Amino acid sequence: MADAPAYRIWPPVALGVPLLIGLGITAGVGDPIALPVTLSRSVAVVLILAFAVWNGWAIWLMARHRTALLPGGSTRTILDRGPFGVSRNPLYLGLIALDAALALLWPSFWALVLTPVGVVALWWGAIRPEERYLSAKFGREYDAYRARVRRWL
Numbered sequence: 001m002a003d004a005p006a007y008r009i010w011p012p013v014a015l016g017v018p019l020l021i022g023l024g025i026t027a028g029v030g031d032p033i034a035l036p037v038t039l040s041r042s043v044a045v046v047l048i049l050a051f052a053v054w055n056g057w058a059i060w061l062m063a064r065h066r067t068a069l070l071p072g073g074s075t076r077t078i079l080d081r082g083p084f085g086v087s088r089n090p091l092y093l094g095l096i097a098l099d100a101a102l103a104l105l106w107p108s109f110w111a112l113v114l115t116p117v118g119v120v121a122l123w124w125g126a127i128r129p130e131e132r133y134l135s136a137k138f139g140r141e142y143d144a145y146r147a148r149v150r151r152w153l
Contacts, residue, residue, distance in 0.1 A: 003074040004068075004073060004133065005126070005129045005132070005134075006129050006133070007072055007126050007129050008124065008126070008129060009121055009125025010072065010125075011071045011122055011125075012095065014118055014121035014122040015095055015096065015118040015119075015121070015122055016099075017118070017121070018111075018115065018117040018118040019102060019103060019111050022103060022108050022109075022110035022111025023103075023106055023108050023110070023111050025110040025111075026108035026111065031107075031109035031110060032109065034107075034109075035107035035109055035112070037107060044101040044104035044105040045101075047097045047104070048101045050094075050097055051094045051095075051101065054090060054097075055090070058082065058094070061079055061081065061083070065077050067079070071091075075133075078138055078141055078142055078145050080145055084149070086150075087149065087150060087151070088145070088150065089127060089151055089152065092127065093152060093153070095122075096118070096122075099118055100112065100115050103115060127151070131146075
């Protein structure tokens with residue numbers, strides 16, 4: 001076993017491709033529903049701030065415990081405090097918030113509607129392989145963590 005998850009899709013690509021497709025559709029043919037610009041931008045700013053704080057906290061904990069910072073790296077320990085005590089995938093949760101924020105900043109109805117497609121691609125392409133890797137590497141410790149902490153929130 002390689003000491004890293006065998007991703008099918010790199011996480012930023014899983015979320016980024018549907019976002020770009022949605023932005024392209026909006027630019028090419030427009031949106032069937034116009035998103036209110038002021039409200040969309042306000043929500044986007046809140047999501048970006050939440051992303052920065054949440055992911056910053058998670059990355060700080062990962063660096064402090066000397067585990068891989070980039071997706072696909074070797075995991076040295078199961079982190080179960082901070083954002084990792086709330087979600088097994090806090091960095092991915094933050095990326096989803098950023099993805100939605102970018103769709104709202106455009107604003108692009110299609111990019112926003114395609115966000116769940118990116119989430120499914122993220123689950124299939126990165127989260128499932130990562131869970132298999134962590135289960136194989138940490139066994140009961142990871143199983144106990146999975147029993148305590150939800151995947152998302």
